[in-house]
Amino acid sequence: MFDESKVPVFLFIAAVIVVVSFVAHHLQLVDEANALLHESKHKLTSMEETITLRRIMLASIEKAKAAFDKESVRESELERKKAELETRHRRLEGIINSSVESLRAMVGKVRQEALNTTLGDITLKSGRILRAAKISKFDDSSLTFIHADGVSTVTTDQLDAELVSRYDLGESALLPQALLIQSRFLDPSQSSSTQPVSGDRAAQIASLTARKTTLEHQLETATQHKSKLEKQARDIDQQIKSAETQGAYTFPLRNQRDVIEGNVGMANKDLQRLELEIAKVNAELKRLQTH
Amino acid sequence: MKTLRALAAPLLLLSVVSCDKAARIRQERADIEARIMQGHLELRDIDAKIAVYGRDAELVVIDFDQRSQKVAARNAVLESEVSKLTSQCDDADSALSKFRPRLDAYRAQNSH
Numbered sequence: 001m002f003d004e005s006k007v008p009v010f011l012f013i014a015a016v017i018v019v020v021s022f023v024a025h026h027l028q029l030v031d032e033a034n035a036l037l038h039e040s041k042h043k044l045t046s047m048e049e050t051i052t053l054r055r056i057m058l059a060s061i062e063k064a065k066a067a068f069d070k071e072s073v074r075e076s077e078l079e080r081k082k083a084e085l086e087t088r089h090r091r092l093e094g095i096i097n098s099s100v101e102s103l104r105a106m107v108g109k110v111r112q113e114a115l116n117t118t119l120g121d122i123t124l125k126s127g128r129i130l131r132a133a134k135i136s137k138f139d140d141s142s143l144t145f146i147h148a149d150g151v152s153t154v155t156t157d158q159l160d161a162e163l164v165s166r167y168d169l170g171e172s173a174l175l176p177q178a179l180l181i182q183s184r185f186l187d188p189s190q191s192s193s194t195q196p197v198s199g200d201r202a203a204q205i206a207s208l209t210a211r212k213t214t215l216e217h218q219l220e221t222a223t224q225h226k227s228k229l230e231k232q233a234r235d236i237d238q239q240i241k242s243a244e245t246q247g248a249y250t251f252p253l254r255n256q257r258d259v260i261e262g263n264v265g266m267a268n269k270d271l272q273r274l275e276l277e278i279a280k281v282n283a284e285l286k287r288l289q290t291h
Numbered sequence: 292m293k294t295l296r297a298l299a300a301p302l303l304l305l306s307v308v309s310c311d312k313a314a315r316i317r318q319e320r321a322d323i324e325a326r327i328m329q330g331h332l333e334l335r336d337i338d339a340k341i342a343v344y345g346r347d348a349e350l351v352v353i354d355f356d357q358r359s360q361k362v363a364a365r366n367a368v369l370e371s372e373v374s375k376l377t378s379q380c381d382d383a384d385s386a387l388s389k390f391r392p393r394l395d396a397y398r399a400q401n402s403h
Contacts, residue, residue: 026313033316047330049371054337057348066356078369085376092383099387099394110401125295125329166400174390174397181386185379204348221378241324249352252359258361 061250066251096185105176109167111138114167122147124158138167171205180207182212205288211253212281219274226267233260 115133120128122145130147137144137153143163144153156170166169236257243250345351 031315033313033320037316037320037323040320040327044323044327047327050331051334051337054334055340058337060343060352061344061348064310064352068355068359068362069361071366073361074366075369077318078366078373081373082369082376085373085380088380089376092380095387096383100316106401118315164338168397173388176392177390181383181390185383214386217385218378218382225374243403255363259367263367266371
């Protein structure tokens with residue numbers, strides 16, 4: 001019944017079946033492992049994308065917060081500066097007011113004491129001599145004397161420099177200048193006015209000359225300020241370009257640039273106003289000098 | 292017997308190779324899973340940082356931008372005020388520095 005010669009054949013077939021089953025089993029294992037690996041890889045990719053997005057979002061928040069913090073620090077700095085300047089302003093106001101009041105009192109006292117006091121003989125620049133002269137009246141541009149020959153009103157340009165200085169007269173008189181400084185300081189809007197405090201032509205010229213110097217100084221400061229702002233705008237443009245290249249968030253930078261551009265516009269207007277003011281003062285000076 | 296030995300050798304080789312490949316794939320997957328876990332921790336960390344500012348990150352950015360804009364506008368006004376005050380004080384200082392010596396000289400001349 002059983003043919004022993006067929007045993008190797010059976011064994012061979014059995015071995016082949018075992019090998020095939022084994023191979024199939026292992027291939028299945030590898031396939032399953034590959035499928036799980038693929039799934040994990042997919043999860044990892046998705047996770048990395050999520051992390052990248054959240055990182056970008058966090059970076060945007062931190063950047064926006066940094067911009068806000070920067071503006072807040074600037075605000076504190078400006079508030080501090082403003083408080084310091086207000087203190088300085090009050091101190092200057094005190095100095096100017098007390099200077100003006102003490103000068104006004106002193107000039108008033110000197111003039112009051114001089115009224116009806118015999119000054120002796122006074123020689124005018126024209127060579128005329130007023131004998132036993134007494135001052136009877138002070139005006140912005142003249143003095144009225146009572147003297148041996150009668151009453152004379154003399155313009156300040158005919159008077160001796162010592163008298164002009166003592167009674168604070170003429171174009172270099174201190175009180176009109178002090179009042180001008182005071183009025184400009186207390187009401188800066190008056191700075192734009194070319195109308196000087198004194199009605200005297202010489203004093204007007206002195207006031208306008210002083211005003212011109214002040215305006216020229218302001219023009220220089222304003223030009224420097226404008227250049228500084230323009231440089232800031234250029235720097236921010238550079239920052240925006242580099243941020244755009246990196247694909248970063250540029251809104252706060254653009255916002256900052258807009259503010260600076262606004263300030264440049266204001267600085268430009270300020271410059272134009274100052275140039276116009278200087279032109280007006282020059283015209284007024286020319287008119288007064290040729291009058 | 293010769294036949295069986297001849298079959299055993301490739302069977303053994305195949306077994307070793309297959310086991311090794313499956314093990315390698317499982318190891319790779321374990322590494323990836325470890326990275327995923329690490330990613331989860333990082334994500335939690337980032338979310339915690341975002342949560343400090345608010346729930347909606349985009350709204351937080353918009354809110355900061357709007358607040359920055361308001362402060363920037365206030366700063367522009369402050370800057371202008373500071374600039375005006377500086378100019379006013381500098382002008383007054385400059386005028387006083389020229390005026391004061393003359394005032395002192397006048398006081399000295401007339402204080403008797």
